[in-house]
Amino acid sequence: MVKHKTLGQVFTLTWIVNEILDLVGYNNDNILDKYILEPSSGDGVFLTEIVSRYIDVCLKQQIETNQIIERLEKYVYGVELDKVEFDKSIENTLKSDESYIYEV
Numbered sequence: 001m002v003k004h005k006t007l008g009q010v011f012t013l014t015w016i017v018n019e020i021l022d023l024v025g026y027n028n029d030n031i032l033d034k035y036i037l038e039p040s041s042g043d044g045v046f047l048t049e050i051v052s053r054y055i056d057v058c059l060k061q062q063i064e065t066n067q068i069i070e071r072l073e074k075y076v077y078g079v080e081l082d083k084v085e086f087d088k089s090i091e092n093t094l095k096s097d098e099s100y101i102y103e104v
């Protein structure tokens, strides 16, 4: 199966992801209480940056680890049809802040 044709699997470059997140204002302390949905996550390039930004803001505000996890579960959502890309998106998102993940 040629998934870039059947499922539209063309992925966004990281620098473009960052431009988009900045443009929509997902880049400051106000993101803490914002819900966000990535409706077709692919390999997780948006989710990776979203989670990384979210954790950075939490750490700046000295929010505790268990609270950060609860908040991420509450506010950040992703959907992906293709199991292969879904698994990659989980793996890449967990890698998005390895120093933090090791603490958990």
Ligand SMILES: C[S@@+](CC[C@H](N)C(=O)[O-])C[C@H]1O[C@@H](n2cnc3c(N)ncnc32)[C@H](O)[C@@H]1O
Binding pocket: 007, 008, 009, 010, 011, 012, 013, 039, 040, 041, 042, 043, 044, 045, 046, 079, 080, 081, 082, 085
């Ligand atoms: C154009 S890619 C974009 C991926 C990612 N958002 C990015 O910017 O790199 C679209 C993704 O949507 C997924 N997809 C296609 N149909 C879908 C559906 N009905 N529900 C959820 N994901 C879907 C594809 O498998 C593919 O990974």
